[in-house]
Amino acid sequence: MLAKGQTVIQYMEQFAPKSIAVPDDRIGLQLGTLQKDIRNILVALDVTDEVVDEAIALNVDLIIAHHAIIFRALKSINTSTPMGKLYEKLIKHDIAVYISHTNLDIAEGGVNDWMADALGLRQTVPIEQTSTDSLFKLVTFVPDTHVEGVRNAITAAGGGHIGDYSHCTFILEGTGTFQPEEGSEPYIGTTGKLESVSEIRLETVVPSSLRNKVIQALIKSHPYEEVAYDLYPLADSGKVYGLGRVGKLDAPVSLAQFVDTVKQGLDVPIVRVTGDLQRTIKKAAVLGGSGSRYVNQALFKGADVIVTGDIDYHTAQDALMAGIAIIDPGHNTEKIMKSGLAEVIRKRLEADKYDTQVHASTINTEPFQFV
Known part of the structure; x- marks a missing residue:
């Protein structure tokens, strides 16, 4: 197929x-x-x-x-x-x-992460933050007979992630009331009669980027004809997205040694370099494509060197005076x-x-x- x-x-x-x-x-x-x-x-x-x-x-x-x-x-x-x-x-x-x-540059596991991995960078953060995936609290009400199915569906769709933990939910028992009106096809209850049902209040956290997917999973897995749910915006910030990566090396190396790492890791025959080749590199930045305007941000994040393409003459001069080395392997490293x-x-x-x-x-x- x-x-x-x-x-x-x-x-x-x-x-x-x-x-x-x-x-x-x-x-x-x-x-x-x-x-x-x-x-x-x-x-x-x-x-x-x-x-x-x-x-x-x-x-x-x-x-x-x-x-x-x-x-x-x-x-x-x-x-x-x-x-x-x-x-x-x-x-x-x-x-x-x-x-x-x-x-694709910004995405987790995308271009800049591939480049950072190729250079051996660890504990990476973006050079420049571009956006944050805001968080919502999703609350829904499920009959106790179906809570596991609904919970599995919304967590499989991406709900319930908090830091390094997944499937994070909260459950509270209660009683739901409703009266099916004419034309309805209730899963529980009888048309025209007020019903009281043992239900579970199910809560979880949902990132904005997955909100529609999680809601669709909720509705598809829920037994009710009309699914009741609430979405509350949270003050907590979600996943941070950004361009470039800054990270530590496993062990300090000279700039000359790191140049060899760049040539091998990014498969380039030649690079342009500024800075003392014997200086020690402990923390490095990388940004695919044209990175001239990100040199100062990399320096601010503590990078000893930035690996990026299309560096112009004056940016290189400014970097020398500021104390950050540059390795320019070209734009095509992407x-x-x-x-x-x-x-x-x-x-x-x-x-x-x-x-x-x-x-x-x-x-x-x-x-x-x-x-």
């Missing part, structure tokens, strides 16, 4: 929700349709002419890429231009393109997302017993040559 396009994107948006992307980021479906079966998926950093040829050779129906192919509103598509030809080729071969950019994301999607498809295949692009889209 093949997965539908909407199913694949549901997996994607559970892993990297659109809601955590930075404002105005160009994400989501950019070309084609998801209203079809998906035989093959190609995960790519960029969508270039060579990547599209690779997709055609693999009979790909959907490309999931990190970098957008449409950056601003189109007034026309001229198929004699390079980008126009690219769009034409995708459309002719019925290949949809879906973009997951800063939401290619780590190809294998990482392909594995995430592949596991979800296999778990749900779909035959759809996932491929990590083998095309090198680095625009620079090192000579």
Whole structure:
């Protein structure tokens, strides 16, 4: 059985929700349709002419890429231009393109976590906080015969997580009253007669990002025709999302040694470095893509070095004076997302017993040559 396009994107948006992307980021479906079966998926950093040829050779129906192919509103598509030809080729071969950019950077277990893991960073926190997943208290009332089923459903949907603990709920016994009116089909009781039922008040915590999913699970698992529930916003902050990662190394190393770690971990032949190569590195920051404007935040978080791309001359000078080293391995290091994301999607498809295949692009889209 093949997965539908909407199913694949549901997996994607559970892993990297659109809601955590930075404002105005160009994400989501950019070309084609998801209203079809998906035989093959190609995960790519960029969508270039060579990547599209690779997709055609693999009979790909959907490309999931990190970098957008449409950056601003189109007034026309001229198929004699390079980008126009690219769009034409995708459309002719019925290949949809879906973009997951800063939401994939920010996501827990996403690009910046993959990069941090590759460099051996531990106990990581974001360089810059971008949002917080606000919390709600969900309260519902369930007949005591069904409380276990409802509790299992809402916790399986993501409710009941507090820190490192899951399945957190509170139960209080009580009596519920109701009178089924004309036209109702009550699970318990008789039309026109006031009923008193032994019920359980079931409470749990729900993050905003999973609110709809948990409510749907509640309604589906609850035996009543009309499900009573309350949602209360909580003052407690939920999960913090942010760009980049700052973390400790298992053991102090010299900047020169850490450069070798970066080359190996991020699979790059050469890097640009500022700072004394013999200085000691205990804490490091990493941010995929262009990170010039995050150098000061990394320094504020206690990083001895930041690993990021597209560093300009004046930012490097300022960093030298401020006392933080920089390792610039280039923007293309985000290619780590190809294998990482392909594995995430592949596991979800296999778990749900779909035959759809996932491929990590083998095309090198680095625009620079090192000579």
